[in-house]
Each structure stands twice: as C-alpha cells, then as structure tokens.
Amino acid sequence: MEDEKNIKPILEIRDLKKSFSGKPVLNGFNLKLYDGENLVVMGKSGSGKTVMIKCLVGLMQADSGIIRIKDQDIIILGRTELDLLRTHIGFLFQGSALYDSMTVRENLEFPLRRHKKKLNLKESTESLVLEALKNVGLEHTVDLMPSELSGGMQRRVALARALILKPEIILYDEPTTGLDPITAKEIIQLMRRIQETYNTSSLIITHDVDCARVISNRMILLVDGINYIEGSFEELSNTDDPKVQAFFKN
Numbered sequence: 001m002e003d004e005k006n007i008k009p010i011l012e013i014r015d016l017k018k019s020f021s022g023k024p025v026l027n028g029f030n031l032k033l034y035d036g037e038n039l040v041v042m043g044k045s046g047s048g049k050t051v052m053i054k055c056l057v058g059l060m061q062a063d064s065g066i067i068r069i070k071d072q073d074i075i076i077l078g079r080t081e082l083d084l085l086r087t088h089i090g091f092l093f094q095g096s097a098l099y100d101s102m103t104v105r106e107n108l109e110f111p112l113r114r115h116k117k118k119l120n121l122k123e124s125t126e127s128l129v130l131e132a133l134k135n136v137g138l139e140h141t142v143d144l145m146p147s148e149l150s151g152g153m154q155r156r157v158a159l160a161r162a163l164i165l166k167p168e169i170i171l172y173d174e175p176t177t178g179l180d181p182i183t184a185k186e187i188i189q190l191m192r193r194i195q196e197t198y199n200t201s202s203l204i205i206t207h208d209v210d211c212a213r214v215i216s217n218r219m220i221l222l223v224d225g226i227n228y229i230e231g232s233f234e235e236l237s238n239t240d241d242p243k244v245q246a247f248f249k250n
Contacts, residue, residue: 007034009068010035010069010070010168010169011032011069011169011201011203012031012067013031013066013067013068014067014068016055016064017029017062017064025047025051026052026065026225029048029065029226033203035201036200037201038191038192038204038218039202039218039219040204040212040215041203041204041205041219041222042206042221044247047222047223048222048225049222053173056074058074058082069169087165087167088168088169089169090162090164090169090170090200091162092159092171092172093173094174096146096158098157098158098161099146100146100147103142104143104144104149107146107157108160108164109125112129112164129164132160132161132163133157136157136190136194141153152179152180152186155175155183156190163194167198168201169200169201169203170202170203171203171205172206174205175206175211176211177208184210188210189214192214202215209247216233219232219233228244
C-alpha cells in the first residue's frame, strides 16, 4: 500500500520496544497506517497488542522507539500538545469502558466538555450527541444508564463516544471480545459503515479471525514482539508458514 499511495502514513510506529521486569513484550515493532484504510493487527493473547495501542495514545510510556501521528512525534510532545493531538483520535476500549454512573448522554458529552472549544465545533452538544448515536442506531438510548443496555448496545454507545469529536483515526482494542457471534458480526458491519461514513483511518487490534477477514484492507501479525508478517487477509491465510497458519486454524 505504501508503494501504491506514495504518501506519508497518517500514523507510524518505528522500532517500538517495551519490557516488563526485563521481559520484552514489544521488541522492535513497526507499523504504518495510511489515510482511509483499515489495518488489523493480530496476535495471541499477551502478545503485546494492547501494550502497543496504549503506548500509541500515551497511556503507557515505551522504553524506546518512535511513534508519529499526523507527522508529530508523540513521545516528545508535552501534555498540552498530546492532549490536543488526542482529539483527532477515537479510542474504542476493550470492554467499552462506559462510566456506570452516567447516562448515555452524559458519557458522550464527557469528551465534548473537554475538547469542543479546542476543535471549534459549531454544532450544539445535543446535536453532536444525537448524530453520533444515530450513526450507531441507538438514538433512543440517550437517557438510559449503561446497566440498562445489553453488551452489544454498550459497545455501540462506546463507539458513538469514540466518534463524537469526529476523529480522523479510530483505534479499536478487541472490538468483538465478549460478544456473542451474532452481535460480533453486527459490530463488525457497523465498523465498516463508520469507516465509509466518516472516512476514518482505523487500527484494529484483535485476535478474531472473522473480524480480520471482513474489516481489513491490510493485516500485520504480531509474534515475539515484532511485526512478523504483513499483507492482505488472503495472503496471510494462504501462507505455509506454521506460525501464521496457527492463527487461521484456531
């Protein structure tokens, strides 16, 4: 894709390293995400996928390496600059991470209260909340509590919250984990529709092969802390490499 587009990536990770108690989790990981694509990173549980995404948004400090988002090196940014850069990134947390004590409306208003003035958003808070909920098919839940929603509905509300600031990049951390197969398929189809509606660039962290098959333009397989192989779903699923095949047989 890099040769085809011949443009700078909107997000780039170079030689990222992170260890815990002397044990490497990321050992020189590299990644490039281009404008408008869905890039899937697959790996076994504990392979470092979530560590990578936390380093990417500044929730965890890498030991070394370069992380560039919109041509800015986030590792050297100050808190104010990093906070502003985060307004361009939507983050769907694993398990949704809604605030239990807030209504759906209040959950979506939370990032707006912090960042609306910085982004110079002209729409009213109410219209932005309803627009985001409409795009995930849940405008009728606006005054409900998270406890009144099913797991799939909570995931949709969390996605609406990730979209509320109209980000250029969305990071998905295991978006189908904990969902039944039918609901997981609904979430995957919703992710595709969101990408088309908002023209976002999406980085999807998952171990769900069905999710990768449906959503990915390109895939990276994370093994032993590095990007072991990358390519299309078809290319990776048809390789004879036993380390790669292990993902597609399970």
